[in-house]
Amino acid sequence: xxxxxxxLNFFIIHAAPGDPVTIxxxxxxxxxxxxxxxxxxxGLDKPxxxxxxxxxxxxxxxxxxxxxxxxxPTWHLIRERIFPTLVLTLTGSVVAFILGIYLAIxxxxxxxxxxxxxxxxxxxxxYATPSFWLALILILIFSSKLKILPTSGMYDLRASYHGFRxxxxxxxxxxxxxxxxxxxxxxxxxxxxxxSIIQSEKEEYVTTLTxxxxxxxxxxxxxxxxxxxxxxxxxxxxxxxxSITGAVLVEIVFAxxxxxxxxxxxxxxxxxxxxLGIYFLMAVLISIAMIITDILIAILDPRxxxx
Amino acid sequence: MDEVLVIENLTxxxxxxxxRIKAVDRVDLKVNQGDMIGIVGESGSGKSTLxxxxxxxxxxxxxIAEGKIRLLGYEITRLNDDEMRKIRWKEFSMVFQKSMNALxxxxxxxxxxxxxxxxxxxxxxxxxVESRMKKVxxxxxxxxxxxxxxxxxxxxxxxxxxxxxxxxxxxxxxxIFDEAxxxxxxxxxxxxxxxxxxxxxxxxxxxxxxxxxxxxxxxICNKIAVMYAGxxxxxxxxxxxxxxxxxxxxxxxxxxxxxxxxxxxxxxGIPGNLPDLSKEIKxxxxxxxxxxxxxxxxxxxxxxxxxxxxxxxxxxxxxxxE
Amino acid sequence: xxxKEFWKRYFEHPYGVAGFVIFAVLLFxxxxxxxxxxxKPNEMSGDILSPPSLKYPFxxxxxxxxxxxxIVYGTRVSLSVGFVAAGLSxxxxxxxxxxxxxxGGMVDEVMSxxxxxxxxxxxxxxxxxxxxxxxxxxxxxxxxxxxTTWPRNARIMRAQTLSLKERAFVKVAKxxxxxxxxxxxxxxxxxxxxxxxxxxxxxxxxxxLAEAALSFLxxxxxxxxxxxxxxxxxxxxxxxxxxxxxxxxxxxxxxVVAFSFIADGLQYALYPKLKEVxxxx
Numbered sequence: 001x002x003x004x005x006x007x008l009n010f011f012i013i014h015a016a017p018g019d020p021v022t023i024x025x026x027x028x029x030x031x032x033x034x035x036x037x038x039x040x041x042x043g044l045d046k047p048x049x050x051x052x053x054x055x056x057x058x059x060x061x062x063x064x065x066x067x068x069x070x071x072x073p074t075w076h077l078i079r080e081r082i083f084p085t086l087v088l089t090l091t092g093s094v095v096a097f098i099l100g101i102y103l104a105i106x107x108x109x110x111x112x113x114x115x116x117x118x119x120x121x122x123x124x125x126x127y128a129t130p131s132f133w134l135a136l137i138l139i140l141i142f143s144s145k146l147k148i149l150p151t152s153g154m155y156d157l158r159a160s161y162h163g164f165r166x167x168x169x170x171x172x173x174x175x176x177x178x179x180x181x182x183x184x185x186x187x188x189x190x191x192x193x194x195x196s197i198i199q200s201e202k203e204e205y206v207t208t209l210t211x212x213x214x215x216x217x218x219x220x221x222x223x224x225x226x227x228x229x230x231x232x233x234x235x236x237x238x239x240x241x242x243s244i245t246g247a248v249l250v251e252i253v254f255a256x257x258x259x260x261x262x263x264x265x266x267x268x269x270x271x272x273x274x275x276l277g278i279y280f281l282m283a284v285l286i287s288i289a290m291i292i293t294d295i296l297i298a299i300l301d302p303r304x305x306x307x
Numbered sequence: 308m309d310e311v312l313v314i315e316n317l318t319x320x321x322x323x324x325x326x327r328i329k330a331v332d333r334v335d336l337k338v339n340q341g342d343m344i345g346i347v348g349e350s351g352s353g354k355s356t357l358x359x360x361x362x363x364x365x366x367x368x369x370x371i372a373e374g375k376i377r378l379l380g381y382e383i384t385r386l387n388d389d390e391m392r393k394i395r396w397k398e399f400s401m402v403f404q405k406s407m408n409a410l411x412x413x414x415x416x417x418x419x420x421x422x423x424x425x426x427x428x429x430x431x432x433x434x435x436v437e438s439r440m441k442k443v444x445x446x447x448x449x450x451x452x453x454x455x456x457x458x459x460x461x462x463x464x465x466x467x468x469x470x471x472x473x474x475x476x477x478x479x480x481x482x483i484f485d486e487a488x489x490x491x492x493x494x495x496x497x498x499x500x501x502x503x504x505x506x507x508x509x510x511x512x513x514x515x516x517x518x519x520x521x522x523x524x525x526x527i528c529n530k531i532a533v534m535y536a537g538x539x540x541x542x543x544x545x546x547x548x549x550x551x552x553x554x555x556x557x558x559x560x561x562x563x564x565x566x567x568x569x570x571x572x573x574x575x576g577i578p579g580n581l582p583d584l585s586k587e588i589k590x591x592x593x594x595x596x597x598x599x600x601x602x603x604x605x606x607x608x609x610x611x612x613x614x615x616x617x618x619x620x621x622x623x624x625x626x627x628x629e
Numbered sequence: 630x631x632x633k634e635f636w637k638r639y640f641e642h643p644y645g646v647a648g649f650v651i652f653a654v655l656l657f658x659x660x661x662x663x664x665x666x667x668x669k670p671n672e673m674s675g676d677i678l679s680p681p682s683l684k685y686p687f688x689x690x691x692x693x694x695x696x697x698x699x700i701v702y703g704t705r706v707s708l709s710v711g712f713v714a715a716g717l718s719x720x721x722x723x724x725x726x727x728x729x730x731x732x733g734g735m736v737d738e739v740m741s742x743x744x745x746x747x748x749x750x751x752x753x754x755x756x757x758x759x760x761x762x763x764x765x766x767x768x769x770x771x772x773x774x775x776x777t778t779w780p781r782n783a784r785i786m787r788a789q790t791l792s793l794k795e796r797a798f799v800k801v802a803k804x805x806x807x808x809x810x811x812x813x814x815x816x817x818x819x820x821x822x823x824x825x826x827x828x829x830x831x832x833x834x835x836x837x838l839a840e841a842a843l844s845f846l847x848x849x850x851x852x853x854x855x856x857x858x859x860x861x862x863x864x865x866x867x868x869x870x871x872x873x874x875x876x877x878x879x880x881x882x883x884x885v886v887a888f889s890f891i892a893d894g895l896q897y898a899l900y901p902k903l904k905e906v907x908x909x910x
Contacts, residue, residue, distance in 0.1 A: 124890070125882055127885075127886075128834060128881070128884075128886040129882050130841050130842065130845070130857070130878065130882075131842075132860070133841075133845075133878040134878075136864065136867060136874060137874070140867055140871065140874070144867075242751050244751075245753065246751070246753070248754075249845070249846075264846065267757065267761040268761065275758070282754075286750075286751075
């Protein structure tokens with residue numbers, strides 16, 4: 001399936017107007033010789049099919065291609081960006097997951113329906129909020145007005161912290177961007193968990209267990225919850241893949257040194273190789289996320305174990 | 308004569324979409340020590356509601372509008388949820404219908420069975436609980452490994468046996484079987500019925516068997532009460548009811564059963580539908596579908612007539628007997 | 630599905646009603662923009678970055694343009710993007726889904742694989758790349774969004790088709806000799822398309838968010854006023870002029886929420902069975 005995606009990408013990118021050589025030379029009308037030399041150097045003169053094949057064989061060898069614009073192998077460019085993106089994405093998603101579940105549990109214990117309506121409405125709003133806008137608003141409030149959190153970046157570049165202080169600095173910078181991501185994703189986790197809890201409470205085992213004497217509290221904490229959480233975990237895995245890519249906008253707003261920004265620049269500079277490289281990596285990360293989720297579910301749900 | 312269960316003038320109401328539905332309508336019932344009474348009726352007759360009311364397991368939109376229930380000395384109708392929880396499953400229990408989710412699918416069976424014991428005897432030791440569970444599994448012919456299994460790993464018959472074992476775990480004196488064989492295939496059904504019959508004898512159980520299948524009660528009960536639309540229409544010893552039914556509904560029920568129908572098994576279904584239980588029904592509740600109905604059947608509610616050892620709620624009984 | 634009954638049910642759902650109301654207001658704004666906008670959206674004045682006042686209800690931006698006017702006109706952009714993109718997506722999705730499900734076989738297998746692949750990849754990126762490379766004309770954007778989001782509708786329609794295919798009235802039609810195409814057009818699609826319609830409401834919201842994101846990144850149509858573009862432009866000045874960024878965002882949220890509500894209302898109206906819980910006696 002990755003194959004399909006990559007092929008699709010390859011063709012789209014190569015079908016685009018504007019070719020890298022022209023951009024590279026930065027000239028309006030590069031001389032024929034220069035074009036020829038460069039083309040030969042980067043193998044752009046061979047027919048498309050050959051390029052295609054060469055690309056995939058390179059991929060399999062672990063070679064992600066060479067960026068013409070930066071004049072470095074794409075892998076070098078990408079690899080230092082993976083960590084920041086992962087940190088941001090994982091933090092955001094995990095926080096959203098935990099908050100979403102707690103919120104759903106809290107709502108389940110409310111007496112009146114009013115609280116649920118409020119929470120539900122807030123969730124609709126969050127779901128409809130553009131991530132970049134929320135990011136900007138948070139910066140406005142916390143950085144500009146209240147001046148308690150930094151506006152951008154991952155670390156304070158002027159100071160050179162080490163060890164624990166560096167970690168704290170990272171956290172400080174992480175709060176707003178991860179917070180944005182968490183708020184954007186919160187509604188999904190809340191909705192799924194809440195629905196799941198409602199479903200589970202209607203199940204027959206609730207009657208059976210109540211009959212044999214299990215207290216309401218224990219029933220909820222031990223039995224209903226464990227059943228209800230399964231769909232949420234599944235969703236977590238699915239959204240993990242998407243949030244890696246959804247983090248792009250947030251990365252751009254916060255000037256977070258992750259893959260998002262890199263990709264954005266690559267698009268504008270028509271750095272196809274880099275683009276393909278990034279896209280490939282993302283596809284791989286998404287697949288890994290899905291596999292991990294599947295494993296997690298198999299651990300939690302005995303019905304799904306492979307016999 | 309020991310009265311184990313006394314139900315007096317019981318009315319149970321559900322609220323649904325703003326309407327009040329009378330699922331059980333002024334029912335009187337007595338169960339004595341050693342009795343196994345079968346409550347028979349079609350879907351919607353109120354039999355399951357009756358059972359749940361006795362156990363204090365009515366859903367949140369149901370409540371006891373009128374009447375009294377006294378079980379083993381406990382005034383069930385006067386107890387709240389918490390108090391019910393403490394006494395339920397100690398001396399009386401219920402065998403639920405086996406279903407996909409009768410027990411939590413993500414927890415082991417042993418784990419869940421344990422709950423039934425430790426709630427009522429918190430001081431009990433690990434090994435004691437374990438041995439009790441094993442003992443009760445032996446009673447239903449289940450291997451001990453069931454304790455470590457998950458519900459989906461068991462067959463339908465095994466699961467039903469687990470539910471029976473669960474009901475017996477605290478040595479109850481009174482057990483209600485709620486559609487305990489309904490979801491099973493015919494062969495398994497026969498097996499389970501035999502086992503239940505055995506257990507009832509061995510353990511001298513008193514109880515109720517709720518079912519729509521009159522053949523089931525023929526096997527394991529000594530008394531039968533026939534319910535229709537929330538009311539009991541006929542009640543008496545098994546033999547009388549089965550072989551000499553008096554109420555038109557009872558007759559129809561029996562003749563619609565493949566095995567019990569007489570003479571060459573001419574089966575007849577019962578035309579018509581249950582009445583709307585959200586409306587007050589003045590007369591006999593079966594009048595609309597009754598082939599013998601007269602005007603009085605629609606105007607007044609029939610009281611019980613005692614004939615040859617049983618009670619029948621019908622105006623026309625003296626006539627029909629002839 | 631009786632229409633009157635459908636509407637009656639729809640309006641029972643509080644969220645559905647709210648969504649409809651908000652949508653109606655927005656529609657009104659879009660259609661009657663010239664009447665209510667109090668001036669032109671591109672008209673620059675000397676009142677740069679002035680806060681909300683009677684003359685400028687939402688304040689002015691860095692070029693002295695009335696934020697309020699720009700938002701009113703921006704409604705046109707957002708609603709059209711929503712309709713066209715989601716409409717296109719629904720159209721393609723319905724046909725492909727119906728065909729695939731109805732005829733089955735190899736075509737269906739291949740189609741299903743394609744649909745599943747599409748659903749696994751982050752679509753926004755695809756849109757991003759395509760728009761960045763091929764151009765950022767508004768119409769293009771709508772087209773691209775439509776062309777990348779149809780798989781979800783196709784999957785829904787396909788599932789519907791598979792179950793409708795087995796229903797009695799379809800089999801009867803077949804045995805009466807009705808042509809496949811006719812069956813598809815008159816029986817299957819009209820009966821099975823409702824979940825797609827509900828999903829389309831959601832997709833309209835998604836399209837608006839996508840267009841906003843594209844505009845924010847600078848990839849939007851440079852010639853038009855869109856809410857996302859306004860946010861992008863406001864970025865530099867937001868610290869001194871909160872109104873330039875807050876109002877466009879609020880309206881985006883309003884529009885998308887409205888569509889979410891509508892989608893929920895549609896869902897409720899189409900599937901009454903989901904709401905009722907039967908208690909057996």
